[in-house]
Amino acid sequence: MLEREARVVRVTNELYFLRDSLDALKRDLGEYLLARQQITPADFRERFGTTRKYTIPLLEYLDREGFTVRVGDARRLKRPPGTAAGTVR
Numbered sequence: 001m002l003e004r005e006a007r008v009v010r011v012t013n014e015l016y017f018l019r020d021s022l023d024a025l026k027r028d029l030g031e032y033l034l035a036r037q038q039i040t041p042a043d044f045r046e047r048f049g050t051t052r053k054y055t056i057p058l059l060e061y062l063d064r065e066g067f068t069v070r071v072g073d074a075r076r077l078k079r080p081p082g083t084a085a086g087t088v089r
Contacts, residue, residue, distance in 0.1 A: 009022050012057045015057050017058075025048065026062070029062070029067075032047060033076060034077070038071065038076045039074060039075050040073055041055050044059060059075055063075070066079070
């Protein structure tokens with residue numbers, strides 16, 4: 001029901017996150033990527049205080065959503081800010 005109401009987002013079959021939390025993560029990550037161009041999984045874990053269990057699924061979700069793109073082991077913004085999938089603010 002919460003997923004249908006768009007209050008939670010399914011990241012994997014086992015992981016759901018609050019929509020507001022993912023939106024905040026995208027804003028923070030977008031600002032980080034604008035300043036530093038890319039983020040590795042290790043940098044993501046440190047920046048957001050999470051573990052690999054959550055880091056990798058979140059990064060893969062952001063890739064699927066078109067927010068980021070994987071380049072080697074790092075992620076970059078897929079589109080410039082202000083465009084549909086790359087909107088940061």
